[in-house]
Amino acid sequence: QGQLVESGGGLVQPGGSLRLSCAASGRIFSINNMGWYRQAPGKQRELVATISKSGSTNYADSVKGRFTISRDNAKNTMYLQMTSLKPEDTAVYYCNAQVRRWGDLRSLEHWGQGTLVTVSS
Numbered sequence: 001q002g003q004l005v006e007s008g009g010g011l012v013q014p015g016g017s018l019r020l021s022c023a024a025s026g027r028i029f030s031i032n033n034m035g036w037y038r039q040a041p042g043k044q045r046e047l048v049a050t051i052s053k054s055g056s057t058n059y060a061d062s063v064k065g066r067f068t069i070s071r072d073n074a075k076n077t078m079y080l081q082m083t084s085l086k087p088e089d090t091a092v093y094y095c096n097a098q099v100r101r102w103g104d105l106r107s108l109e110h111w112g113q114g115t116l117v118t119v120s121s
Helices: none
Strands: 004-007 010-012 018-024 028-039 046-050 057-061 068-071 075-081 093-103 107-111 115-121
Touching: 004 093, 018 028, 018 093, 018 115, 028 068, 028 075, 046 068, 046 075, 057 068, 075 093
Parallel strands: 010 115
Antiparallel strands: 004 018, 018 075, 028 046, 028 093, 046 057, 068 075, 093 107, 093 115
């Protein structure tokens, strides 16, 4: 029931910026940890950043100082502000969240469909 919907990907030049969004839909009771992952061509999926419900954040070393993860609990939405983008940031970016639905005692891991970010001149 429900899903994670990502948006904001696209083509940008090196040094540019993008803001990704991830919105959770459905009858949501609560969302615990959320995070952004990415997968470049020919490489494994890797962690980009995570954020707890209380706002505690964690970043991969490769994006520290350039990316900012945030969330709006009232909107069940998470964001990733990406600045100073580099060609090596090119990847499909995926939203991940631990979601608990109304009427369900389980907290299940959800994944978005992914949004492509291409950094190239």
